[in-house]
Amino acid sequence: MESSPPAPRPGGVVGILAFAGIVAALTQTLVVPLIAELPKLFDTSASNASWVITATLLAAAVATPVAGRLGDMYGKRSMLLLSLVPLVLGSVVCALSSSVVPMIAGRGLQGLGMGVVPLGISLLRDVVPAEKLGPSIAIMSASMGVGGALGLPFAAAIAENTSWRVLFWVVAVLAVAVGALILALVPGDRPATRSGSFDLPGAVGLGAALICLLLAVSKGADWGWGSATTLTLFAAVLVLLPAWGWWELRLTDPLVDLRVTARPQVLMTNTASILVGFAMYAQSLVVPQLLQLPGATGYGLGQSMLAMGLWMAPAGLMMMAMSPVGAKLSAAKGPKVTLAVGSLLIAAGYGLSVPLIGSDSPWSLLIVTLVCNSGVGFAYGAMPALIMGAVPQSETASANSFNALMRSIGTSFAAAVIGVVLARMTTDFGGFPLPSQDGFRAAMLIGCGVGLAAAVVAALIPVRPATALLPPAAATGPAGTREASEAPKASQTKA
Incomplete structure (x- = not known):
């Protein structure tokens, strides 16, 4: 077991790890207000500038499963600290960039640090008492929504009132602060980590x-x-x-144990995760555009970038507010039920949006995002609990990181599908093609359908008793005793 300081109260550990998740999510939304300005800022084409976002996506996809495997091998806390290094370096490179190439390189480095959230969730299994594990996982999962909620208005306000470089300096400082808090206050893993060579x-x-x-x-x-x-x-x-x-x-020590991944509980949870990732991201592509399009279109609301961020912020905070409710539902009925209910809430939010598109008030869209993100809060807290209830202690970080990758793939497909729908269904506005009202409705109906599909998959997840997964040695030792008591509470169910 890696050396670490004495553990503070569990609430402090969860708070620090949730803060890490917020910073990681903030990093992802940081450049949204800059997208339209990037070609002018760096004297490049819009196509080249789009790599500022794509580089982060690609780097995160590659780094997340690798970070999970290394976390199981060498300690989740150590890998969590290591993941913050490229996050800090990438932020500094971006802040100092004067052309698009170093900006893309810096964003790629930031993407290498995106394993922070699944590593933090996995670490909770080792450092938080069994009775607090479910609520802690829910809060940690919800931190992604809080980071996104704060990121848009924060980035828009800074971009409108001061230099865009300040955005990246702030993230660098926050990431350093997270590292210092983890180093000083978060305990390390138990010794039951996975051994072997890196694949x-x-x-x-x-x-x-x-x-x-x-x-x-x-x-x-x-x-x-x-x-x-x-x-x-x-x-x-x-x-x-x-x-x-x-x-x-x-291999006996693969990067991803496909035999474990193929277990029905893990396989179907990952399938639901792809669908939830799609459904979560689709509305975040539609609602900001509706808020910002000119009112003269008949369905746009003419809000500024900063106002749009402020209207979107409550939905992200709703994820955090609903996380303890989802944890209580998981404790009573099992995370499978929580995932299904969350998916149905997402679908309900999309369904609610169809008649509200074209209303003349942003309050209608706020209601839609609040309902959708309530469901996301339920679902994001349930998925890690289902995964950790189906894998051995030695593969917690690897399995959670792979699950996070599945959600990312879902969001990528959402961006592609919704992008095609809005690009094909347009209307002419002053000589410029804009997504039409029917296009936005079609996009939201797709989100509704995907949410319903996620609910069906969740309902079919065959949950197995977590204690059946414990190796014989673990079942008799002190660590195994605790795991046997904690895993069912975190993930077992009345299916």
């Missing part, structure tokens, strides 16, 4: 497959879905993923 070929293979997939999905609209580049990338995925799976199944 470098597996990491390279998975990284290559993910880069090809996410590049094709995120840039396909720009390059053309039928272009040689896009089709070649999709073809590469069809070759690389099976080859990677074959390699992983040969």
Whole structure:
């Protein structure tokens, strides 16, 4: 077990790890207010500037499963601290950038630190008492919503009133503060971490497959879905993923244990996670546009970037507010039920939006986002509990990181699908094509359908008793005794 300071009260540990999650989420939303300005700021094309966002997505996709595996091998706390290093360095590089290339490099470094949230959730299993594990997981999961909620108005206010470079300096300082708090106050893992050698070929293979997939999905609209580049990338995925799976199944210490991932509880939770990630992200692509489009369109509300961020902020905070409610539901009925209820709430929010699009008040859209994000808060707290209830202690970080990757893939597909819908269903406004009211409604109906699909998958998850997963040695030792008592509370259910 890695050396660490004496543990503070559990609430302090959870607060520090949730703060880490907020900073990570803040990093992801940081550049949203700058998107339209990036070509002018760096004297480049809009296509080149879009890599400022794409680089973070790709780096995070590659780094997250690697960070999880290393966390199981060398300690989640150590890997959590290590993940903050590129987050700080990337923020500094971005703050000092005067051209688009170093800006993209800095954003890529920031993406390497995105394993913070799944590592933090996994660490909770080791350092928080069993009776507080469920609520702690829910709060940690909700921190992503809080970071996003604070990020938009914060970034918009700074971008409008001072230099954009301040955004990145602030994130660098916050990440350093998070590291100092973890180093000083958060205890380390228990010794039951996974041993073995690091699977470098597996990491390279998975990284290559993910880069090809996410590049094709995120840039396909720009390059053309039928272009040689896009089709070649999709073809590469069809070759690389099976080859990677074959390699992983040969190893005793793989990057991702596909046999564990194939367990019905894990497999179906990950499937639901892709759908929830899609459903969560679709409304965040639609509502900001509706808030900012000119009122003369008949359905836009003419809000400024800062006002849009402020209207979106309560929805993110709602995730945190609903996290203890979701934890109580999980304790009473099991996280499977919480995930299904959360997915239904997301679908209900989308359904509610269809007649409200075109109203002349932002309050109607606020209601939609509050309902949707209430469901996201339920779902995001339930998914890690389901995963941790189905995997051994030694694979907690790896399994949680893979689950986080599944959510990210869902959000990437949401961006592609909703982007295509809004690009195809347009209306002419002063000579410029804008997404039409019917386009926005179609996008929200897609989100509703995906939310309902997530609820169906969640309802079909076959939850197995967590104690059946414990190795014999763990079941008789002190750590095993605690795990046997805590895992059912965190994830077992009345299915």
